[in-house]
Every structure is written in structure tokens, then in C-alpha cells.
Amino acid sequence: MIASMAGALPTEFVMTQISYAAVLPMLLVFGGAMIGVLIEAFAPRRFRHEAQVTLTLLTLVAALVAIATSARDHQGITAAGAVVIDGPALIFQGVIVALAAVGVLAMAERFTADEADAFTQSGAAVPGSPREAAAVRLGATSTEVFPLTLFAVAGMMLFPASADLLVMFVALEVLSLPLYILSGLARRRRLLSQEASLKYFLLGAFSSAFFLFGAALIYGYAGSLELSDIATAVQNQSGMDGLLIPGVLLVVVGLLFKVGAAPFHAWTPDVYQGAPSPVTGFMAAGTKVAAFGALLRVLYVAFEGVRWDWMPILWGVAILTMVVGAVLSVTQTDMKRLLAYSSIAHAGFILVGVLALNQKGVSSTLFYLVAYGFMTIAAFAIVALVRSSGNEATHLSQWAGLGKRSPIVAGVFAFLLLAFTGIPLTSGFTAKFAVFAAAVAGGGTWLVIVGIICSGITAFVYIRIIVLMYFSEPAGDTMVMTPTVMSTLCISLGTLVTLWLGIIPSPLLDLASQSTLFLR
């Protein structure tokens, strides 16, 4: 990152080369976010929602196009070893942008009102205060969520593309800080939302301190934070050996926190429950993709040489994560918490793929992330539709008999649950199969057996909800909002991808397996 200054200082300043074509997608998203801030400052209130949504979606589409065209032709390590644009980085970025676009559709849902439905109209006002009432009366909006989302997306894109632990740390913060705020902006149950935000923030900051301290130890060992230099230093086994492994583990802990792996998962259920549902969907999908991308990169590129030191520990983490996610989901009574525990279990399954440590490990992990991302965004978008006396009806008992009240919504949700379960002909099955097959090939048979048992347990949980929706009498005043084109598009996209990847997974599998080579 910083030109090496070991020994004599360079006599003249050498400007580093940056391949702008390669980083164009990220620049576009950062630029879009900046313009969004300007719109927030200058555009009249009544145009803001339309303007922001249009800008955000256009930015994301443009970024996707840039990834497919300009960045793809300019692969390599650029910006003085700070950013690496290679096969995995590109495909992770593409997935993140695509997921974000689908997630933004859900965030933009307004039903019949003028402002986004999921977000408070005045985040700064005290819940229930006169100021909040005044803001509502004046028709205030929280359109700042869209630029915030774009900032988070930019951070997520940089995360798996960083070739340097410091850049990775910066990306981690860039993606996290907007998410901390976004989770505190729910319109309903604002106290819960603010609490989620506080918890996420404190624990997130705590974990990034671990990441950074790990990076410091590695710096002490290798004399550099660049992943390729670290890999070389690891190969040569020079320097202070005692620093390396603790450093590696602390860095990995910081990343495991982001993916929600046990025992660093405690924030997940609370934050997922408290945050606005569309934000939950976006962050469940996007953060997981980005963090697993970064995890793959550090493990496969930098720390591969000492795999025997961290492998057993990550095995334990993977097993614990699957068991915790599966077992704890059994007794959940809140839909969003249940989906949160399911996300923990899925993180465990994905870790199984990561630990395969072969090319199939990369491609299957990627496939799983895509499959999980789309199904989870659609699932949370549906959660946002089911209401009871004005609030989101998140208690499971309120979902009883939904199949009768709203057959289509219940049917789609049931399909998504089947995908979470991993029933064949859904993407969930192909994804589980791919990671388990990769793990078996990588010698992780025991992990796979635990995984299969755990997915058996989670199947029980999901099918119980289907039973609840179809085989119970409707109770209470639960109703389903009629989605506008935004949510409809979001849910149908998520569902169609889930179905498509279940029936014809080969295109994505091929694409993923062609992009497994990390540049060093």
C-alpha cells in the first residue's frame, strides 16, 4: 500500500499507477453515493424519494455493467498493491451489486404513502415525541437510507477486493458504519430498532478492534500488510513466529463476526430482529457475501501456508456454528429471529465449503452465497408485507393460516423455506450439495456429516412454519399488505433465481468454477 521505505528513502516521489478501469465499478458506486448526499441536501422533499431510488438503481446497474465490461478486461493488482481485481473479486462484486439492487427494491416499497414504508420519518427525533409527530405531519422522509446503502455497497465491494489488510480494515468500516445507522431507522418499534443499532455498533466496533490487533501482529511478523508479502513471509517462516498464528486468528475472528459464525454470532438475532426488514434482508445477504469473500481471500492467499494451524480451529467454529444455528432455531417464536438463526446455520454450511481449501471450495461457497442471498432478501421482503394492527406480524403465531388468507404470498414463502431447507429443485439443494461435495473432496467428511444432521434439524423448523401457514386456522388480525411493483419485483426476482439455480445451476456453477483463481 505504502511504497516500501525500508532502507534508504527514495530520492524522488513516484506516483503510483491506478488502473481506473479496474476500479471503475467501485468509483461509480462511491460517486453515486456522493450524488445521493447532494440530492439529500438540495432536492425538494417531494422529489427526493423518486430521485434517490432512481439514482441508486441506476448506479447499481451501471456498476454491474462496469464489472462485466471494463473491470473484467483490466484484471490485476492495482493502486500500489492495495486493490486486487481478479476472478473471485469480480464475481463477488457482481453478486454484491446484484443483491443490493434487489435489496434496494424492497427498501423502496412505499405502498400507498409518499415515503419509504419501512423507515422512520425522523430518525433523530425521540420515539413518540412531539417532534416526531411534527415530522410525520410535515411529511418528512428518510431518503438518506439510499446513499447510506450505496456507501455500504461500496464498502462491501472493496472488502473482498482488498489486497492489503489495512484496506480490508477500511472497507470493513465503510461497509459497517452505514449499516449501524440503517438498522436504527425502523419506522415501527423504534426502541427495538435503536437498541439493535446500538448492539450492532458496540459489538461491531469490538470485533473490528480484534481484526486490527490481529493485523498489527501480522505486521510485526511480516513487516507488511500486503497479502502477497504476508504469504511470502509465511512461506519463509522468518521473523517472530509467535506473532503470526495469533495474528491470523484475530483477523479471522473479525471476519467471522461479520459472517455471524458462532461464538461471534450473538449480535445476529438481535440486530436482524430490530432492524427494518428490508435492511435486514440486504445486510444478511450483502454482508455475508462480502465477508466470506474477504475470508476466502485471506485464508487462501495470505494464510494458506499455515493452514494446519488454523484449520482445526475453523473446523470447530464451523461445527459450533451449524449446531448453534440449527438447535437454537428450533425454539424461536419470532420470524425474524428464526431467519437470523437460520442465517447462522447457513454461515456454518458455507464455512464447510470454505474449509474445503480447494478450487471447488471457492466455487461452491460462491454458489451458496448467491443462492442464500437471493432467497433471504426475498424472505425478508415478504416478512415486511405481513402485518398485524399496523406493525409487522413477526410472531410465528400470527402467521397461522396465512395460506388461506393470502395463498400466493404464503406459497412463495413456503417455496423459499423449502429452499432454506435444501429440498431438491431449489437453489438451496444445489448449494448444499456443492459445498458438501467440495468439503468431502477436501477431506472434511465429518464436517459434512454434522452439516447433514444440522440441516435435518433446520428442516424441521422450516417445515413447521409451512405447516403453520397451511394447516392451521387463521388467528388474530394478521393481514398481508398488497405489494407495489417494487416489492413484487424484489420478491419475484429472489424467487425466480432460487428456482432457476435449483433446476439449471450449471451456468452459475460454470461461471463460479472459472473464477476461482486468486491473484497473489
Place this chain on the structure above:
Amino acid sequence: MHTLITLASSEPAATSAATGVTSYAWLLLAFPLFGAALLLFGGRVLDKAGPMIAVLLSWAACVVGVLIAISMMGADPSDRSHTLHLFSWVPAGTFDVNASLLLDPLSITFVLLVTFVGSLIHVYSLGYMEGDSDKRRFFAYLNLFVAAMLTVVLSDNYLMLYAGWEGVGLASYLLIGFWYHKPAYASAGNKAFFANRVGDVGMSIAIMLMFVEFGRTDFAGVNAAASQASEGILTAIGLMLLLGACAKSAQFPLQSWLGDAMAGPTPVSALIHAATMVTAGVYLVVRSHVLFDLAPTAQLVVVIVGAVTLLYGAVVGCAKDDLKKALAASTMSQIGYMMLAAGLGPIGYAFAIFHLLTHGFFKAGMFLGAGSVMHAMDDQVNMRRFGGLATLMKITWVTFGLGWLAIMGVPPFAGFWSKDKIIEAAFVGEGWRPWVFGLAALIGAGITAFYMSRLFFMTFHGKRRWTDDQHPHEAPLSMTVPMIILAVGSAGLGLILGPTGIITSWLEPVVGSAEGGHEPVLSVPVLTVLTLLLVAAGIALAWWRYLRESVPVVAPVGSLATRAARRDLFQDDINEGLFMRPGIHLTRSLVFADNKGIDGGVGGLAAFVGGLSARARRVQNGFVRSYALTMLGGVVVILGALWVVQ
């Protein structure tokens, strides 16, 4: 993984690509699948026409099946196995799973059974579900089931078989709970679901093991590689497959769900829980015969499971007063016979399938008869409330009677040819085995005769014990015609296929045949006479107890044995004692979203996990500082582990 390389070159040449009419086999799946999709998403427009469309599509699949079967019969026996490549499903490097269909005598036999019996039951349902407001959904599920079941039997690899396996489970689950507004019925699906999850875990592990050991999951590849694998691995795969088979086929120790599954509409019980889906386990064992032949231990376990279940089902069947549950117990017992035969090796495979075929006809026929009786008696299922129906429902009486004679194995009806062959095969061998298994099969035949006669006499003969407001009447034509056709099958199918040797020579290319020199330890005529004597004794005893003496309307308390049998030999109590109680004690406060979702009957293991979960979730106490502590604890443990390791 070195086997991977050697395998690629040893592709067995026995199967060839499908040509001619066989290449249209994809229609077998397409027709019912299209029907299911059309009816599910078609909306209310199709409320009227939907059921008829479903019936027609099911018959269309049947016609395709028959055409393929005819073309296969015309071919040389060595050229009857074809594969039809549909598309490349999971291409992942060296590991490549195709969605392909395997058309050979074994699969086409199943296709004929599933589509023919399935279509008849579709027709029957037109009458049976006449008044139901949700007919469209019902027929959609039925079509879905047919499609999934055909996927199971037609797939040429274990992975796709597993996809169909889940599909039939799902359809069965949806159909059991179809009348969810009836409170007792809503939770009935759960036990079925839980047992099947256990089975699925077995299946997944088996498939994973195959992948690890052989690098393939298609039948041909696995069979070719099996001969080089160690016996330990083959035994493990065999046992895991058996676990899956036990769950699907309601075999000991995962049999408990079948009785509860009778809560579904009767046509469903006939199609899924008698004729087709529950026999998928037998299909799986026979289809994997190469693996089982190489793993004698696994094979022995199959035989034991079969023998235990056949006796268990028979004993339970003697005490049930619920007409459908008694039939369910009998299904369990008959599938036990098939499992036993499938475990006996090459001498048994053909007869397992043969009995499966005849059983498909006579048991489906009897279930339809039971449906007709329930239809006439306002959904009454208690046999103590029946009696004397023979004169009022002549067609039902005759068709049911033929099924009754067939299942008991009275010559010349179907069961005689298929079941007696299994009994003979069970007596083949050396040492203690022929005696134990043979006697189990023999005694089972006697008990079968007793409980089936009991059921038949209590329903159709003796005094009328109805409540006053009931006016039994014969069912409409759409219900009786399928019953008649199935009854003709029960009567004649055995005679056509058995003594002529058609079934054994037809299946020989797939399952092989027993080389000569296998004589039962008792000679065949002796066995036949013994069996018939026992059957006669069973009928006589039933006649003595249930026709000569009057049947009380309220069940007497009964002996300890009777009470035990009524309670399914205490299996639920055992489940509860072994798994549930500890689970409850562990927590004392099980908080579930809804008690229906996980009632006591679901199974102890679920409650155990639930208990563990209820305890573990207390860690999630909402305090951010304790979350930070778990994180720090994690870090310390990880670093500590590292320190210990180094």
C-alpha cells in the same frame, strides 16, 4: 479418490441410449408435473375442469408407460435397458450429475404400477372428493405425487432419486394434512415428517459416502465401482440406504408414522400409503442390489428388519378397531415380507417386486373398498360399528372379498403366488437363518389370515351394529369401477405372472436370478400345505371369535397382549420414555410457538433438540456486555487451543 480415474473408463456397456418410443419417456414426468403446475397456479377458473384434466394427464402418462413397456417386451432381453439423457444437472468438475432416466424392466414395472393404479385412484377420487370445495388442490397434489414417484423410479442416479424421494415425501405430507381444518388431522403429518427426516439423513449420508468412495452417484457407476470397495464401506452405505428405506416404507424402527398417516383422505391412503410410495424403500433396496450383495451384514439387517416388521404389523393389525389403521398395519406387515425377500439376495429380489406388484393391486383395492364403506357410513371408521354390509354394498363386498382372499394367499389368488414364494425363499439357506426367518414368514401368514378375516367379518358380516341415522348405500360408478378393476387384478395378476415365470424372466436382466441348487430346508409341498393350514386356522379363529360370537360395540378391555397391540406395542411410550422425558426434564419449560407443531407424538428426538434449544437460548439474554463476553470467550478459547496445540 484414486478410484475416480479408473472409473471413468469402465462405463458399463449394458445400457444404451433410448430410441424410438422410449425416447419419449420424459413425457412420463412432464404430463403429471404439468398437471400439478396448471392446477396449483391456474386459479379458480380451473375449479371445475381441473380434476378432469388431472385425471386425463395421469392416464396419458399411463399410456406412455404402456407403450414403452410394449416396445421393451419386443426387444431382446439383453437390450431392454435404456437411458434417456434429459440435461446436465450438477456439473461440477470431474463430478457430473446428469438428469437422466433409466428405463429397464424394473423401472418400467414400477411405472406401470404407479401410473395404472394411480390413474384408477384419480378416477376414484372424482367420486370420493365430489363434495370437497378444495378439489383442485387435491388433484394438483395427486399429480405432483405421481410425478415425484415416477422421478424416484425412473432416475438413473441416487441424487435424482433423492430429489424424487423428497418430492414424494412432500406430496404425501401435503395430502395427509389435506383436511387440516379437522383438528386431529392437522398434526398427523408431523410424525410422518419426522420419521422421514431421519430417513433423509440416512440417504444423504449414503449418497455422500458413495461420492467419497466412488466419485459417482449413478447406478451404473456405483455398481461398477462397488466390487473394488471395501466391505466396511459397502456395509455402511447399505445400512444408511436401509435407514432411508425404513423411514419411507414404515419399517421397524421408523414405522410409527404410517398409522397416523391414515388421517389423510382414503384415496391417498390407497395410492401413497399402500400401493406406491411406501414401497419405495423396497425399490431402493432392490435397485441397490449390487451393493447389498457385496455387503452380507447389511443384507442380514434388511432381513431382520423385514421379519420384525412383518410380525409387528401383523400383531398390531389384530387389535386395531379402526378400519384404516388395521389396513395400515397390514401394509406395514406386507412390506415387511417384501423387505425380507429383498434381503434374501438374488433368490428374493424378483419375488419382492412380484409381491409388491400384487400387493399394490389388492391393498389399493381394499383401501378403496374401505373408502367406499366410509362413504356409506358417514366417515365412520370403527369396525365395531359396522357389520352386515355385505348385502347392502354388493360390489364393495365382492371386490373387498377378492382382495381379502388375495392377501391371505388363498389359491389361486394373487397373494398365493407371490407370498408363498417369499416364504419358500425364506426357508432357503443353512444354519439358523432359514428356520428363524422362514418361521417368521410362515407364522406371519397365519396371523395375516386371522386379522384380515377379522376385519372382513366385522365389516361385512354379522349383526348390523350401526348407529340409527346411518343408511349405507353403494358408491357411485366412478368409485366402483376402479374397485372392480383392482379386484380383477388381485384375483388374476398372480396367476398370470407367477406360475408362468413371466415376472422372474422379465426382471432377470436387472436383478439376476438365483443359480440352481437352492432348496428350502423343508420341501416345497410341505411348506405350501403348512401355509395353507395356518391360513385356514387363522380364518377359523376369526370366524369363531367375530362371526359366531357377537362383537361388542365398545371394545372390551382385553388381555395385556391386546392392549399392548392396540397401543402399537407401546412404541410411542418407548419413544416418549427414551427421548422425550429427558428432554423435558432438561428444561422443564418448553416454550414452543404452537403445540400443534411439535406435539408429544412427533418423536422424542425432536423434543430433545427442543429442550437443548430452550436451554441454550438463555445465553442470548439481550445484554450486549454478555455478548461481548461470549465473543471474548471465543477468542480466548481459540488462542488457548492454539497454545495447547503448540
Place this chain on the structure above:
Amino acid sequence: MSLVNYIYLSAILFAIGSAVVLVRRNAIVVFMGVELMLNATNLAFVTFARMNGQLDGQAIALFVMVVAAAEVVVGLAIIMSIYRARRSASVDDANLLKL
């Protein structure tokens, strides 16, 4: 004095920071604990830079400070809004989401 002692000091500060996160109730103080951890890390970076004879570590420390400042902005905003809604900055009072 040996440079290694600075590393020890940094580790001790890091441990103190994490202890503060665990034992203090006030959200602001908890957050200060996190800041202490970050700054302990900065000390480590600077020391390692000195040991390796590079300047990278010092530059990294600057980056970390900027990031920490950004974190403060967001963090204090969140803590403020919670405090105004509940009239309490205790992290133990924010306990609605659980189980």
C-alpha cells in the same frame, strides 16, 4: 529500553480496553474501551514499524485514527438517540431484544 516492552504495553492496553467493554455499563465508557483497544493497536503498529525499520506502521496508525474518528461520529450519534429515547445511556437497559 527494549522495544518489545512497548508491545507488552500495547497488549496490556488492549486487554484493559476489552475489560472496560465487558465491565462498564455506560455506553459512552464502553465505547471508550473500544477506542482504547484501537489505540493500543496503534501503539503496536508504530512499535513494529520501528522494529522493522519502516515508516509503514506510522502511516497505518494515521489511517486507523481516521477510521476511529468516523466510528466515533456514528457511535455517538447512536448513543445519543438511545439516550434521548430512554433517558439512560446504560447498555444493560437496552435489553428488549433477547432469547
